[in-house]
Amino acid sequence: MKDLLRRFKPDFLLTGIVTALILGLVVPVPDDVAAVFSTIADIGVGMVFLVYGMRLRTSEVIEGLKNIKLQTAVLAATYVIFPLLGLAFYWLTGSIIGTAFATGLLYLSLLPSTVQSSVTFVSIARGDVASAVCAATISNILGMFLTPVLVLVFMNMDDASTGGIQSVLLKLLLPFVIGQFLQPFVGDWMRGHRNLTKITDNSAIILVVFSAVVKATNDGAWTSVTLGGFIVLCIVLSALLAIILTFTWYGGRILGFPRDEKIVLLMCGSKKSLATGLPMAKALFDPAIVGAVAVPVIIFHQIQLMVAAVLARRLGREDAPEPLPDQAG
Template sequence: MLRPILAVFEPFVLALLGTVVLASLLPARGVGVPIFEVLTTAAIVLLFFLHGAKLSREALLGGARNWRLHLAVLTTTFVLFPMLGLGLVTLPFVTGTMAAGLLFLTLLPSTVQSSIAFTAIAGGNVAAAVCSASFSNLLGIVVTPALVAILMSLPGASASISTDAIEGIALQLLLPFLAGHALRPWIGGFVTRHKPLVSTVDRGSILLVVYTAFSAAVVEGLWQRVSGESLAVLLATCCALLAVVMLLTLGLGRLLGFSREDRIVLLFCGSKKSLATGVPIAGLLFPAAEVGAVILPVMVFHQIQLIACAVIARLYAERAGRAAALT
């Protein structure tokens, strides 16, 4: 039981926290700002190019037969979560940038790598998880900005999408993703053979985007506006949100008569939100000074979901092992 809990000390989690500390103590200023903006743009393009190159058409086609499961995952991700987000922003203790960040969090697609990994650990339907998580992430490039435009114009948390933001989504996210996927027949083998290198580039890109976003927010006085009490409220709210969604996905899986393997897919793919997709999209949709505050709930939720899903996946695996031993 202690090993899953130690997921909080996973290197990437520590790197994220270290990046926030670095941006808080030594934010990019002056001539460094345009330099980091250019590097961030390049990192985002590379990140989504690699996401496209990693997407396997064979896995998608193989898992696409289970359309009821995939529809349930997408409904949880892009309907249930946003409804809960709209409820959250009406609470009296959820205001300002916290409200915007929490609502934005609920509009993001599911994660890919960790959803598949936890599904595999728990003994779920891995092929279906690959299909659901990949399609959710691909769809999120278009659906998340659309949901932001529709839902974040409502009272409680506001945002608007300009033509520049739409152009940025197309040029920095969608076009590189499609280019990477189109080139997969030629570069797919390289990506598969060099997974550690690709993972390093993937995570390094996220860290660079986080540093740039938090630098701008810190210069604008982020930590003067966000108190320790606000962080505690945010932590509790993210824990409650994850718990509610997990309980609902478990209930929905049983209601729809899914097998144990498919219920695991719905649990892990339907309850998670992608930091890798969320941070770049936030950087394109929100003013630079607001991005750090907006992605703060995404980062908090990311750590919580890693720890919770690691524990739950291990419990599923142990239960399956005990059942196999009895047969």
């Protein structure tokens, strides 16, 4: 009986994500309180990258930057394969989910990768964290410029903002660089206390989910979503995620990446950034359709976090060299 209970022990991260999602949807949170939660989430994300910076040896980070093959593969998955899939889904599902949601799905496919969640899940899955930090950060910074260009090419829109680059630099890169300066003094202690990293990154992910859903709820992003439309949209977005997960995992195998680098391609190449997507949507789209366009981005963000949490836990425990990520979700 004890073994059975231990086997079905709730996963802290996945349970926390689901709980944060539900609370963000049903619990009224005033705008000023929501702003406080958003600030706390930003601090939590900064702490994650400070901890990573203190834990990772600088030589590992340099090696991650020098891995051109892996970095190129992540960028290709994010800005070539994903947009092509998004265009295909736009044409195939537009009549099913509606023009506004299909437009949001296409827009979603053009966004940069997440940074904090990608790196967090690579760490949990025991992948190459140094390469993940480099890949996700490069993807996000380039996305401030590439996403508006892709939107112009794919969606015939020409008004976008690149102001989010300051957020990436200040909230993510700066704490990491500070951590790197501290690494020679505290690195051994940090590497000996891995639970500190686990607690920090898991808590940050849960805070990010809660603050994002609360903001979307307060902005009225859910008002255009019916139950039936929500279910169909979730199925379509889940299918999109399953395809890109399968492509990145087996693409890593075809390219001959070792297991820890395949995990980087899987996690960094399949994510899309809510933090970048929502502000940019407000600049790119007519205010009348921003809410509907943002809904696929919001829903996909939650699905990718929940699926990635399951995959990361499985990969982190898995001893076999070739787990199948598309069967874990």
